[in-house]
Amino acid sequence: xxxxxxxxxxxxxxxxxxxxxxxxxxxxxxxxxxxxxxxxxxxxxxxxxxxxxxxxxxxxxxxxxxxxxxxxxxxxxxxxxxxxxxxxxxxxxxxxxxxxxxxxxxxxxxxxxxxxxxxxxxxxxxxxxxxxxxxxxxxxxxxxxxxxxxxxxxxxxxxxxxxxxxxxxxxxxxxxxxxxxxxxxxxxxxxxxxxxxxxxxxxxxxxxxxxxxxxxxxxxxxxxxxxxxxxxxxxxxxxxxxxxxxxxxxxxxxxxxxxxxxxx
Amino acid sequence: xxxxxxxxxxxxxxxxxxxxxxxxxxxxxxxxxxxxxxxxxxxxxxxxxxxxxxxxxxxxxxxxxxxxxxxxxxxxxxxxxxxxxxxxxxxxxxxxxxxxxxxxxxxxxxxxxxxxxxxxxxxxxxxxxxxxxxxxxxxxxxxxxxxxxxxxxxxxxxxxxxxxxxxxxxxxxxxxxxxxxxxxxxxxxxxxxxxxxxxxxxxxxxxxxxxxxxxxxxxxxxxxxxxxxxxxxxxxxxxxxxxxxxxxxxxxxxxxxxxxxxxxxxxxxxxxxxxxxxxxxxxxxxxxxxxxxxxxxxxxxxxxxxxxxxxxxxxxxxxxxxxxxxxxxxxxxxxxxxxxxxxxxxxxxxxxxxxxxxxxxxxxxxxxxxxxxxxxxxxxxxxxxxxxxxxxxx
Amino acid sequence: xxxxxxxxxxxxxxxxxxxxxxxxxxxxxxxxxxxxxxxxxxxxxxxxxxxxxxxxxxxxxxxxxxxxxxxxxxxxxxxxxxxxxxxxxxx
Numbered sequence: 001x002x003x004x005x006x007x008x009x010x011x012x013x014x015x016x017x018x019x020x021x022x023x024x025x026x027x028x029x030x031x032x033x034x035x036x037x038x039x040x041x042x043x044x045x046x047x048x049x050x051x052x053x054x055x056x057x058x059x060x061x062x063x064x065x066x067x068x069x070x071x072x073x074x075x076x077x078x079x080x081x082x083x084x085x086x087x088x089x090x091x092x093x094x095x096x097x098x099x100x101x102x103x104x105x106x107x108x109x110x111x112x113x114x115x116x117x118x119x120x121x122x123x124x125x126x127x128x129x130x131x132x133x134x135x136x137x138x139x140x141x142x143x144x145x146x147x148x149x150x151x152x153x154x155x156x157x158x159x160x161x162x163x164x165x166x167x168x169x170x171x172x173x174x175x176x177x178x179x180x181x182x183x184x185x186x187x188x189x190x191x192x193x194x195x196x197x198x199x200x201x202x203x204x205x206x207x208x209x210x211x212x213x214x215x216x217x218x219x220x221x222x223x224x225x226x227x228x229x230x231x232x233x234x235x236x237x238x239x240x241x242x243x244x245x246x247x248x249x250x251x252x253x254x255x256x257x258x259x260x261x262x263x264x
Numbered sequence: 265x266x267x268x269x270x271x272x273x274x275x276x277x278x279x280x281x282x283x284x285x286x287x288x289x290x291x292x293x294x295x296x297x298x299x300x301x302x303x304x305x306x307x308x309x310x311x312x313x314x315x316x317x318x319x320x321x322x323x324x325x326x327x328x329x330x331x332x333x334x335x336x337x338x339x340x341x342x343x344x345x346x347x348x349x350x351x352x353x354x355x356x357x358x359x360x361x362x363x364x365x366x367x368x369x370x371x372x373x374x375x376x377x378x379x380x381x382x383x384x385x386x387x388x389x390x391x392x393x394x395x396x397x398x399x400x401x402x403x404x405x406x407x408x409x410x411x412x413x414x415x416x417x418x419x420x421x422x423x424x425x426x427x428x429x430x431x432x433x434x435x436x437x438x439x440x441x442x443x444x445x446x447x448x449x450x451x452x453x454x455x456x457x458x459x460x461x462x463x464x465x466x467x468x469x470x471x472x473x474x475x476x477x478x479x480x481x482x483x484x485x486x487x488x489x490x491x492x493x494x495x496x497x498x499x500x501x502x503x504x505x506x507x508x509x510x511x512x513x514x515x516x517x518x519x520x521x522x523x524x525x526x527x528x529x530x531x532x533x534x535x536x537x538x539x540x541x542x543x544x545x546x547x548x549x550x551x552x553x554x555x556x557x558x559x560x561x562x563x564x565x566x567x568x569x570x571x572x573x574x575x576x577x578x579x580x581x582x583x584x585x586x587x588x589x590x591x592x593x594x595x596x597x598x599x600x601x602x603x604x605x606x607x608x609x610x611x612x613x614x615x616x617x618x619x620x621x622x623x624x625x626x627x628x629x630x631x632x633x634x635x636x637x638x639x640x641x642x643x644x645x646x647x648x649x650x651x652x653x654x655x656x657x658x
Numbered sequence: 659x660x661x662x663x664x665x666x667x668x669x670x671x672x673x674x675x676x677x678x679x680x681x682x683x684x685x686x687x688x689x690x691x692x693x694x695x696x697x698x699x700x701x702x703x704x705x706x707x708x709x710x711x712x713x714x715x716x717x718x719x720x721x722x723x724x725x726x727x728x729x730x731x732x733x734x735x736x737x738x739x740x741x742x743x744x745x746x747x748x749x
Contacts, residue, residue: 001443001444001445003443003445048681048700049700049701049702049705050519051681052678052679052680052681053679077516086402086404087402087403088403088424093375093378096375096379096459096460096464097375097378097379097381097382097460098382100379100382100383100459100460100463101379101382101383101385104305104307104459104463105307105309105463105466106711106714106715107463107464107466107467108467108708108711109464109467109468109704109707109708109711110704110705110708112460112463112464112465112467112468113464113468113519113520113645113704114519115460115464116371116424116425116426116519116644116645116646117371117403117424117425117426118424118425118426118644118645118646118648119519119646121425121646121648122514122519122645122646122647122648123519123646125514125515125516125646125647126516126517126518126519126647128516129516130514130516131513131514131515131516131527131528131531132513132514133512133513133514133532133648134425134514134648135423135425135432135436135512136423136424136425136646137421137422137423137424138402138403138404138407138421138422138424139404139407139420139421139422140399140402140404140408142420143404146419146420146421149419149445150421150436150439153436153439153440153443153445154439156443157267157439157442157443173382174381174382174385174389174390174391175378175401177390177391177396178378178381178391178396178397178398178401178402179398179401179402207418207419207445209360209362209417209418253419254411254417254418254419254420255417256362256417257362257417257418257419467707467711468704468707469707469723519704520704521703
């Protein structure tokens, strides 16, 4: 089956690729990656009470979410959203597991309420005052592609623009040996019905049952900078977007399910 | 594209109230609670829990050893109850393994396995050898296991929006079927008891030291529970209850407190009724979120009193199962389907004196009566709300 | 001008700023007599729980959430510091 949606806004953030303009230029080879790493973005759209409690997941997710809405010229509060993260807040999971192993009665209530997989989505809805539905999903190695399908499905079913946000952060402690992820990586898109699109780039998404998935590999100079983040499988998609030419690529949706993407 | 009704051609649930539909129906009829004094873990806090018996001694079959952990054992218990697995495999054979999507809801998935690993780290600070299995230390542990166990190869997603997770799976699956990305979907949810939720909710002082008393004026908080539930959704089938609609929204208010006027909950409700083409007066039964926390019950009682006629029966069944968090959506969807199938509208256990906010809709006692339409409410941390609409098989 | 903090109040102010990650607030600038919640430092109920946990870890006694004196105890840095002084187990 094929889903067709327009791309109204794109954003991207990693410490050596801070923002879509930089990331795009590195992906196309127009400029080398910056030497210095940027510090974690501050979730400025949150009120002080929420901002001081926001963990890294929230900081990176809200940064890319806000930039994608800006690029699309859409008011964040109008958009339903899909938040996808492979592992969620690995730092809080490490905190919860270590505290439970030693002093379970001393669990921090703030850390606990930040531990839910939908924390970033929840903070986003609070910060933007959006009552539009959000969802928060995970699909292990296939998280980015499954989230993209869910966001595009919502666009097509409800005929309204949808914000798609994907992010993963650095693993901490012993958990890092099982759920490996380094650095912060976030990316977001505003997708819209083709007929309502204010801009011209669009996506054709087609699922295909295959014997074994062979996703398109990342090729650009940006790849090594984010290769060890759990969200790295999203990179070939953004490399295609970085090019001004139409491109096709394949993402893995499962062991035996491919998502063929045509970027127009 | 209009929301289209889907047939629910198979469903099941396992909770502290019983394994399967018949046992759950019996517990509902006999008003027999599944709650027991908390005995989970080494230093249990003073509360009551809805614990599913026997999981400790029932590892997964050898072919699924890679996924073995408490949460996936509970998932397997659910899959093998009420012959759900046979119905799911028949759907696989009918439509093709890649055409049946898996959409699972959970709050903490198998974090209990990570907790156990941290309690038994080896002297070098590494995971014990038996728990060095990456798939059980990530949220998609549940969706991945269910997909593998059913021999499916299509879309597979784990939704984790706290306590609305396994209600929202119905909405996501409906969209996948509507757009033609899948012909059928296995939806459901599993959450299992673990230190994170017991001590976490305790740190927020939301846990009751006594059996929970939803909507009672003297309620003292929630009891945590564990459960698994599944439903098979299909576009066309000769029989089965109906998924008629769903509504989703957010509060945009606070991470762990509901909006005082239930703004988001009301939006989800009106969206759900609109999709189903129904009015509040058409609703015979509402399975409320009814956690027995101070704020949830107050907001929810007021919403029901404001919007529904006295002829609508509403109740919380948390007194039977405890609050099963990410599994609450599917558990209460299944109870709503049982209510329609058997025309038994469960009341509310442990409700003695209703909160002042309660209208005549909120029932203490079970009601046996004709019922065609049921709603299930799920409201979660992060302000995520979901309302489901079900119709009787006809 | 804010009133002067005692040594105990200063220590508590530092604990509050660190535990709640208060941005742009210097412990020395917290007025010991100003309200901690809502209008003052803008703390809310979940901050109260976090603070009670940090106080129990540092001073070795439990603040009970069902204590009817909580409104008074948590009303200002000064009243909270005085309550800690009366109840602390650790030196």
